[in-house]
Amino acid sequence: MKNKKPNVEQVWKQIEDDLVPRVRLSPTDCVVYFHLLRHTRLEEKLRLRFSIPWLARGTRLSTSAARWALRRLIAHGILRLVQRSKAGHLVEVRLPEEIRGARVGPIATRPLTSTRATDFEELDFLQHRALRRAIHAREGGRCFYCLSRLTVLTRCLDHVVPRIDLKDNSYRNLVSCCLECNSMKMGRPAADFLRWLHRERRLTSVELTARLRALDAVVAGKLRPPIPSQVHTRNHR
Numbered sequence: 001m002k003n004k005k006p007n008v009e010q011v012w013k014q015i016e017d018d019l020v021p022r023v024r025l026s027p028t029d030c031v032v033y034f035h036l037l038r039h040t041r042l043e044e045k046l047r048l049r050f051s052i053p054w055l056a057r058g059t060r061l062s063t064s065a066a067r068w069a070l071r072r073l074i075a076h077g078i079l080r081l082v083q084r085s086k087a088g089h090l091v092e093v094r095l096p097e098e099i100r101g102a103r104v105g106p107i108a109t110r111p112l113t114s115t116r117a118t119d120f121e122e123l124d125f126l127q128h129r130a131l132r133r134a135i136h137a138r139e140g141g142r143c144f145y146c147l148s149r150l151t152v153l154t155r156c157l158d159h160v161v162p163r164i165d166l167k168d169n170s171y172r173n174l175v176s177c178c179l180e181c182n183s184m185k186m187g188r189p190a191a192d193f194l195r196w197l198h199r200e201r202r203l204t205s206v207e208l209t210a211r212l213r214a215l216d217a218v219v220a221g222k223l224r225p226p227i228p229s230q231v232h233t234r235n236h237r
Helices: 008-023 027-038 052-059 063-075 117-122 129-138 179-185 190-199 205-219
Strands: 047-050 079-085 088-093 155-159 174-178
Touching: 008 027, 027 052, 027 063, 027 088, 047 052, 052 063, 052 088, 063 079, 063 088, 063 205, 129 155, 129 174, 155 179, 174 179, 179 190, 190 205
Parallel strands: none
Antiparallel strands: 047 088, 079 088, 155 174
C-alpha cells in the first residue's frame, strides 16, 4: 500500500518534541517505532507484515522485549493492528500527527464521557470508582488470569504491562484478577504469567490459548469496558 513520503525532519521533531514526552515512550518503544517507521512511511508504505523474530533481529532486542514494545505501541494507538495470524503481524504505522488521545494536562480535571473515542482512550481507570468497577464488569466476575470466581473482597486490578515499564492506567492495560494472581504475577508480563499458570496446571492448553487471545484483544483496545454514559470526576474524588 503506497503512501506519500513524509518530511523526515518534521516527523523526527514531532516524535522527539511532542510524542515521546506526551505518551512517555520508553527507549525500547522508540527503537521499535523508528524501525517500523523506517520500513513503512519512510518508504511510502502505510502497512507492514512482519514476524516478532524479524522485529527482534532488526532492533537488536530480545523477542520478549520486541513483543511487549509492539503491544505498548498498539495500546497507545501509535500502531494499528490490522491482522494477526501465523504469517505474522500486519500493522498500520501512524505518524505523530495521526495519533489521537495523547493530550497534555491531567486527565482527572476534565469531565469523563464515553461518547468521544479520544476521551475514552485518555481515561485513567484507576482514578475513579466507576471506572474501576467497569474493568471488573468487563471480565464478567472472573479472574482474567486463572478464571476463578471473584468477589468484592477477593478482586483487584492488575497492570498487563507492569507499571515500571509502562505508566498506563488505560482500559488497554488493566484487567480484573484475584488477589492471589496479582501477588504471584508481580512484575512479570501478563503473557509470561499465563504460561506459568499453564505449567503449574492452573490453566488447560485450551484456556491458555483463549487467555492469550483475550490478552491481545485487551491490549489492542478491542475489549472496551462498559461504563456509564457520563461520569464526572468531582463525584469520585
